[in-house]
Ligand SMILES: Nc1ncnc2c1ncn2[C@@H]1O[C@H](COP(=O)(O)OP(=O)(O)O)[C@@H](O)[C@H]1O
């Protein structure tokens with residue numbers, strides 16, 4: 628059994644009388660400890676897929692299992708618990724609380740979990756040892772994204788989900804963030820899923836899933852993973 632299992636997952640959004648099929652029979656697996664990059668054009672269904680995996684959206688049909696648990700049958704309360712304990716999220720816009728320091732932003736998320744890591748320690752690991760007392764507005768975009776990553780990691784989650792994590796960052800800063808994600812995956816053995824529309828980033832992945840118009844086009848294991856610092860785009 629794989630760590631993440633999608634089995635014929637479909638998602639239809641209803642807007643008024645219009646039905647929008649955002650996912651069609653999506654089937655794939657991800658192994659524990661892998662970096663999985665999901666690539667596809669805008670509107671392909673990437674965010675829908677990630678939101679279902681993260682327990683933020685429900686599915687229309689099929690089955691989703693994480694670590695042997697059928698999360699697609701969870702009720703609202705179980706999903707809340709699942710989001711809190713098992714999943715770390717990193718978004719394009721960092722979603723930090725503006726009137727809390729970097730340290731407090733990380734601590735407050737960790738407080739919701741049963742086995743959190745030390746917030747200060749995790750901030751040091753993402754390279755922000757000297758900036759813990761700063762508020763988000765006093766940090767650069769890249770530093771704010773590091774805080775968001777620390778916040779996700781401090782939960783000590785089973786799964787780290789990243790939706791276009793470099794979408795708001797310049798080239799060099801974005802590259803450093805991806806390197807941090809790759810290094811973190813290698814160091815901690817955490818399973819990391821990264822969504823992108825940039826196909827160059829597939830080189831950093833252990834597994835590449837490409838999606839088009841809600842349909843999984845291919846699932847491929849990457850035998851020659853490239854360190855992020857060697858990827859150019
Ligand atoms: N909440 C929603 N209500 C209606 N349609 C949606 C909603 N979320 C996404 N969609 C539609 O589903 C499709 C897939 O969207 P999305 O998963 O956001 O794609 P991507 O992240 O790859 O850009 C698009 O056609 C989008 O307009």
Ligand SMILES: [Mg+2]
Nearest residue numbers: 673674675790
């Ligand atoms: Mg999206």
